[in-house]
Amino acid sequence: MKKSNLKKLNDAYADRFGFSMPEKSLINFGFGLSEKVIAAISDAKQEPTWMKEFRLQSLQTFYQKKMPNWGPSLEEIDFDKIRYFIKDTDIEKRTWNDVPKEIKDTFDRLGVPQAERDFLAGVKAQYNSEVAYSSLQKELDEQGIIFCSMEEALQKHEDLFKEYFAKLVPAADNKFAALNSAAWSGGSFVYIPPNTHVKRPLQSYFRINAARMGQFERTLIIADEGSNAHYVEGCTAPVYSEYSLHAAVVEVFVKRNARFRYTTIQNWSGNIYNLVTKRAKVFADGVMEWVDGNLGAKTTMKYPSCFLVEEGAYGEMLSIAYAKNNQIQDTGAKMLHLAKNTSSKIIAKSVSIAGGRSNYRGLVYVSKAASNSKSKVECDALILDSKSATATYPDMKIAGDNASVAHEASVSEIEEEKLFYLMSRGLNKIEAMTLLVAGFIEPIVKELPLEYAVELNRLIELEMEGSVG
Amino acid sequence: MQTVLLQNQKEFSLEPKQNTLYLVLLDKESSIGKIKVDLFFKKSNLNCQLLFIGILKNKSNWYLESNIKHLVPKTSCLTEVYLSQSDESKVDYLGQILIEQKASQTKSFLKEQSLIVGDAVYNRSQPVLEILNNRVKASHSATSSRLNEADLFYLMSRGFTKSEAEKILQEAFFNKILDSIKNKEAKKMIEDYLC
Incomplete structure (x- = not known):
């Protein structure tokens, strides 16, 4: 043409x-x-x-x-x-x-x-x-x-x-x-x-x-x-x-x-x-x-990273990983504090289902120059069945004076009590689990533009349908 | 709960016994040290605790490692690491929890707290979780922080010198652990170590 x-x-x-x-x-x-x-x-x-x-x-x-x-x-x-x-x-x-x-x-x-x-x-x-x-x-x-x-x-x-x-x-x-x-x-x-x-x-x-x-x-x-x-x-x-x-x-x-x-x-x-x-x-x-x-x-x-190179710089990472059908989601974040009074926050949530594996791999580095720096890391993982797996591999290296670094991670399944409550209110198992997964990732989804948030929730609903029960 | 003091060796590979506290007290006089503890849970219905306590000073350099491997169902373990660091001391800690696919109904927790008292210290912490089963509860937390400025200020305003105030707060940090230990023998060992 x-x-x-x-x-x-x-x-x-x-x-x-x-x-x-x-x-x-x-x-x-x-x-x-x-x-x-x-x-x-x-x-x-x-x-x-x-x-x-x-x-x-x-x-x-x-x-x-x-x-x-x-x-x-x-x-x-x-x-x-x-x-x-x-x-x-x-x-x-x-x-x-x-x-x-x-x-x-x-x-x-x-x-x-x-x-x-x-x-x-x-x-x-x-x-x-x-x-x-x-x-x-x-x-x-x-x-x-x-x-x-x-x-x-x-x-x-x-x-x-x-x-x-x-x-x-x-x-x-x-x-x-x-x-x-x-x-x-x-x-x-x-x-x-x-x-x-x-x-x-x-x-x-x-x-x-x-x-x-x-x-x-x-x-x-x-x-x-x-x-x-x-x-x-x-x-x-x-x-x-x-x-x-x-x-x-x-x-x-x-x-x-x-x-x-x-x-x-x-x-x-x-x-x-x-x-x-x-x-x-x-x-x-x-x-x-x-x-x-x-x-x-x-x-x-x-592993998106932030190089915090000048005083007062702030880096934040909010992440969701959803691993299904033998997928491997090896994700995380790196925060490098290279100047004083810098701060960072990492919140990572993952869901593993139907043989999927989610890994959190992250680094918080506070250099000698980064005095008075602060960092907080939170990793929460949800495993929905016996075929799936999860892991966290955090690394924290702290050399700066007066630095404050905290890391916490937890792994759990969906709580039976919550599931039971929702099912006693008329939801079937898939609906109840979907709702609980949506609640689990909500802190991050709410940061997305509306059309993405709506579509993401809908997508997770669809993914759960074929994988649970 | 019975207490087993892990000493005179660098590496320990153990099959834990029911209701046992494995205690590691880091040598305060040593300038360099390495301790590795592996606990393999091969029998069900076991519950134990692993506790590291260390006052690191005088440019001492430590490598610590704990590997908790849950291979069978219904076991639980609490790993705790409490360190106070001063005088350019260095510590590198790797704390791993592995829960195998067969090990359902496992509970395993790791808690690491480093209190930075002096200047120019280095702290590296790698708390690793590998979970291959969904019917488990596992978590880890690691914090590294300095003495609280407000607490220090309060004590100094009451007439304590800076080093006295630091010592009091350091004692308070370790007292939290002492309070949680019920075994008299273990308590005595830790008290003696902290003196």
């Missing part, structure tokens, strides 16, 4: 339905990773030389780095069987019939619109609600906020991009950060100018957007001094992907007096290894809040 004709078609779709067809790429590199593939990714994106060099250097780091020798097994990952550059045309070849029945059923029950289902199932590559996007973009432009794809930011705001890119998660951080640094594609770039308050959560208006979602997406956020914003990533409906590995990197800079909240709901289909590196650097009196929900994927390894 000629480009001009496609544009007309896109415009027509945008006007009538609010979404557009993708522009098709003609590039194909097959499977496996090589310098040629990495260079081609960079060339295709018309990147400056420094980025191409960065990618190639990261590839060498990736080769040198070893796989993690702790945590869940990652032996199954075969880096030669992964496609590192995916052209849109291939995504189009998949049909609705290829999508697993469980995922289709969940879409049905959640009431996800068909166009959105197509995108989430990978049948359609792009689902941009152009109308909503344009109006929000206008509002953001007026405030001087930059919110675009990473590719666009590299082209249009190169100096700003270069100043912060890979400064918090260098390629040498770990093997998967190196892989992402070499092969990154997609992801969001956000810059909030000083003293700017973003009223609406970013991304909630166009929660799914091809350019911001991918296998190796990279997100870079800079909340300048005194700013305040909330970014929401992912969605509660299951996202189907054939690709076995998702390795993202997120870097967030929270400047003096700024406040930033990063909410993620991850619900990848059950064949994915989800290995993500997320890190925030928090300056004086800044506040960083991670809200993290992990529902999907075969194995998730994700």
Whole structure:
């Protein structure tokens, strides 16, 4: 199809339905990773030389780095069987019939619109609600906020991009950060100018957007001094992907007096290894809040961290992990207190059911310089049947004078008394258990934007139906 | 509850006996030390307690480890670690509770409290829980904190010097444990140690 004709078609779709067809790429590199593939990714994106060099250097780091020798097994990952550059045309070849029945059923029950289902199932590559996007973009432009794809930011705001890119998660951080640094594609770039308050959560208006979602997406956020914003990533409906590995990197800079909240709901289909590196650097009196929900994927390894580098910085992590059907949710948080009078809080809740395993793995580090620092960690785990398991692996290293660090964790099943009470009031066992699980995760769900909270509760209800009794 | 004092060895691997308190008192004079205690619950209907008490000072450096493994149903264990740290002392504690899949109706708890009295101390704590059965109750808690400033201020305003006030508060910290121990023999051992 000629480009001009496609544009007309896109415009027509945008006007009538609010979404557009993708522009098709003609590039194909097959499977496996090589310098040629990495260079081609960079060339295709018309990147400056420094980025191409960065990618190639990261590839060498990736080769040198070893796989993690702790945590869940990652032996199954075969880096030669992964496609590192995916052209849109291939995504189009998949049909609705290829999508697993469980995922289709969940879409049905959640009431996800068909166009959105197509995108989430990978049948359609792009689902941009152009109308909503344009109006929000206008509002953001007026405030001087930059919110675009990473590719666009590299082209249009190169100096700003270069100043912060890979400064918090260098390629040498770990093997998967190196892989992402070499092969990154997609992801969001956000810059909030000083003293700017973003009223609406970013991304909630166009929660799914091809350019911001991918296998190796990279997100870079800079909340300048005194700013305040909330970014929401992912969605509660299951996202189907054939690709076995998702390795993202997120870097967030929270400047003096700024406040930033990063909410993620991850619900990848059950064949994915989800290995993500997320890190925030928090300056004086800044506040960083991670809200993290992990529902999907075969194995998730994700430990968002806060580097509290100046006096008065605060980091918070609220997380829910829901492990079912032999899933491993190995999640947690890291709080590094590197300056005095810093504080942090971690609240992690997990539910294991039908052979799932949830692990909390976390670190609280109070350096010698971080006198008068405070940290509190709470981990609660619920195991709903005899096939499931849970574990907590916290690590607290305290060297700072006058530091106060507390950690508590508990593991329990659903209390018979509560179950009995609810059942004596007419609920069946599944309904009663669902209600108790909803109550268990409520402190975190209430922090989510309303539409996510509603959908998450509904989703857990659906998951419980097939797993209990 | 009978008391067994674990001493003169670095590593202990034990099958606990019913209603027993296993007590570890860290050598106050030692500059470096390592104690590892493994308790394997292989028989049902057992209940025991493991207690570490230590006053660490003079740049002493300690590694402590407790591994509580519940392999059969209906066992319970309480692990407690109370440490007071001063004078650049260092401690690294790994406390693991493992509840195997067969070990239903297990109760296992771990509590670690470190009181930081002096400056430049280092405290590392790794309380690990691995639970493979749903019909259990397990928890751990670990805290590391300094003497309460308000308490210190109150005592000093009553004429105590700073070191006297610190000593009183340190005693109060350990008295909580003494109050909970009913066995006279164990109580005496701990009192002697704290003197």
